[in-house]
Amino acid sequence: MDRPPTAFEQRVYAAISQIPAGCVTTYRELARYLDCGSAQAIGQALKRNPYAPEVPCHRVVKADMGLGGYHGETEEGPTLQRKRQRLLDEGIEFTSAGKIAASHHYTFPISKHDDTQA
DNA sequence: AGATTGACTAACC
DNA sequence: AGGTTAGCCAATC
Numbered sequence: 757m758d759r760p761p762t763a764f765e766q767r768v769y770a771a772i773s774q775i776p777a778g779c780v781t782t783y784r785e786l787a788r789y790l791d792c793g794s795a796q797a798i799g800q801a802l803k804r805n806p807y808a809p810e811v812p813c814h815r816v817v818k819a820d821m822g823l824g825g826y827h828g829e830t831e832e833g834p835t836l837q838r839k840r841q842r843l844l845d846e847g848i849e850f851t852s853a854g855k856i857a858a859s860h861h862y863t864f865p866i867s868k869h870d871d872t873q874a
Numbered sequence: 875a876g877a878t879t880g881a882c883t884a885a886c887c
Numbered sequence: 888a889g890g891t892t893a894g895c896c897a898a899t900c
Binding site for chain 2: 782783784787794795796797798799800801802803805813816818819820823824825826827828829830
């Protein structure tokens with residue numbers, strides 16, 4: 757099934773590509789960066805994942821810092837384990853709760869009211 | 875064009 | 888702490 761990539765999807769992929777290695781972001785932050793307001797729309801675009809290995813979608817986790825899903829699978833399986841292993845390979849550490857360490861939580865350069873950067 | 879889903883989230887019980 | 892409900896936005900049927 758070849759779907760024409762929508763502008764929204766391209767935004768998602770572009771945003772994920774901006775995530776540095778060893779860092780992860782949440783669907784929520786990602787959605788906010790895209791001014792979407794809904795993280796589910798992000799997952800909807802990623803679940804199709806037309807650019808599977810090209811887009812580091814494994815760096816996108818849930819707001820609960822859980823793994824989330826990968827390649828269309830949400831339950832614990834070989835696919836989710838692969839995602840976790842990939843994050844470990846990036847240097848990301850997991851807590852005993854099976855979640856990502858907050859230190860690896862990367863936030864997008866959102867210029868809302870915080871102009872301490874620019 | 876309308877209804878349903880979905881790699882989510884927050885709130886509620 | 889865990890299960891359910893509602894809300895959200897875009898894609899798909």
